[in-house]
Amino acid sequence: MEVMDKWVAEFFLRRQQNPRVYASPLLSALKPVDSDDCVKLKLTAVLRDISSSLIQGTVDEGMLDLLEILEKLLLQEHSVIMGSLKSAYCWTAVECTLRFMWPVNASDGFFGDALERIWRNRIGMLKEKESDLVTRELLKWESELNKAFEEPEIYQEIRETNIRYNAISHLNQLLKEQWALLGCSSLESEARKRFLKRKDSPYASRRRGNREKANDVEEVGGVENPDGVDKVNEQEQEHEPILNKGDMLVARELKDLLLEIQKLIDPSTRQDQEPDNAMEQSVDVTPQPDGANRTEAEDSEGTSSSRRVRPHLPTPEPLNVSPLKKGRLERPRPRRPMKFWTSEEVAALREGVKEYGKSWKDIKNSYPVVFADRSEVDLKDKWRNLLGRQ
Template identity: 30%
Template sequence: MESKHDFVNRTLEYILHRVPDTEINGNMLKNSLRIGQVFGLEPRNKKTVFLKILQHYLSTHSITEPLLYTLELLAELFCCDASPVPATMTAAYCAVAVECTLKYLKLSRHHHNPLYLDAVNRIWRVRIALMNSSGSGKESVLLSGELEQWRKDIETSLLDSEVMERLASIDTKRDAMVKVKAFLDEARTDLEPGSLKCSSVAADNDNQTSVFENCDQGPCSVETNIIAGVNEWDESIDGLEGGTSNRASRFNLPSPKRRNLSPLKKYEPKETKMRRKARRWNQLEEATLREGVVKFGKGNWKLILNSEKDIFAGRTEVDLKDKWRNMSRRKHE
């Protein structure tokens, strides 16, 4: 008889490989990770989930820092599966790190730009510096000569105005999207299933032990990192989804518990919704809105909001629409 572990993995494999990317949304990906925490996903299915997450970001033209975390976990899976890390992955990681930093510089080109300084500290002096100091750590496979050269240029830009201007003029977002897509195309070709196993699979408990034990560093920490990262993906993917969730597109494990409902309707006082506190727009937000309208066109408020959700934190599509109307009105006065 087929075990729950085999059934869950076979079902997820069907969903991940046969359902078109356009029909897979953020909720399905998050639920796949949560199911994997309970039943344990096979390494192949873990890779596929992470690749689908990358595809989800690309489909919304969003290059944000959670992408770095996804690529780091994928690198661990490649390491623990004794698979060579493709050059396209290291190139994609470098391009994403650069875009997540320089997008703040392009909005305000001066040495006292707090958002740019925070990004340099967070990404290059902490995240990548820890990878560099970890010696033979699992994530160090993502280090490259190109990444090191970018680190030097970004550090120099904090002191040299000419270097800062040169970096700000580079289209790093397009480069990041091209390189992430190149890695996706290569990785998905390697993972294409010849045919799904529709017949019952014999349970092999010995083979169900984690393949991560093949790592030179001992058992792989991907499981722990997945659990730690689900909340980060929750916030990021929810932002890409526009803050909404389609219950019809979710798949959840059925609950065995039943609720006993009273035949009498309980009176529950309606909650009064408090109006959001008005928040003034700063120059950075206004400049980003103008740039978004030029790039994506007037009316594409959701796309503009999702592409720069770090800067538009706490804003809605309606906020962007109203602000643009006010800015246009001021321009004609």
């Protein structure tokens, strides 16, 4: 396959405008993918298919296939198999079984067949391979489901559990993490490299008004900052304002171009919506924490109760009785000056997460120079930002 074909395919697969686009037909339209060097493209394809199925609301055995392929690809990359993949696999497997639990009695339908096919054959194979997907959680479900076949009470109980919700939540989480790990597409990183070479290009001064939503982190990749960080950068280190602007610009222009192409291919495509958001909303069933409202409510409650008339006593002077409490009485530490993340740091973080998962300490230790002035907590916070805050 031509390098450009590969890049364009990869780039296209990241567009979420049309949920009905699946990776396999697109890839088969191109020449067969040569085995090496294509892991990133393959990963993109698998993630895209998982994402598409999820948008369609399909959580079936095809999804299990995809998750198994994903595991294989990650192993090829020597990446850690993260908890999100294990959980997603487990809950998807349970959900697939649950689909055959619609009759009131276990023996009436195809529950037995499903147990055989999914748990004894498919997961049996995983066990033989000693796959990481076989977790304690999965084994627990296996024994529960086997019991359910014999005992009607357990069968009923499982039937009434909202498995699907869990499956979808974990699959969403998995997608977020994997897209964040992939970073920007080859086409975009190449574009960025070239853009850097001609820093003085007139493009660098062009700006756009629209902001991309958080989800675009996965698509535009290395764009960690909104444009307009010039002030910081004048004084600060190599935060590459031009790189980011250029990156976004190139990505946006490509996006526009692809929209044009897509309109030609599929006239039904609605252009005026924010497709990325639409997709997130339609699929993401994760409950929103709603933190702001809650604290506000608490606050107002607090103030209203504190407005009650009560005897007013002067605030007592703090007594330095316990050395343990000393810390609290001291002036709060001044905030560290804000320092934006460089693309080098982000790249190191991605590599680190691939290798160690969420062991921030290990990641920091394995890139002592890059992360010299970042704490483990900083790494954790940055990763959370890359995922797009929950």
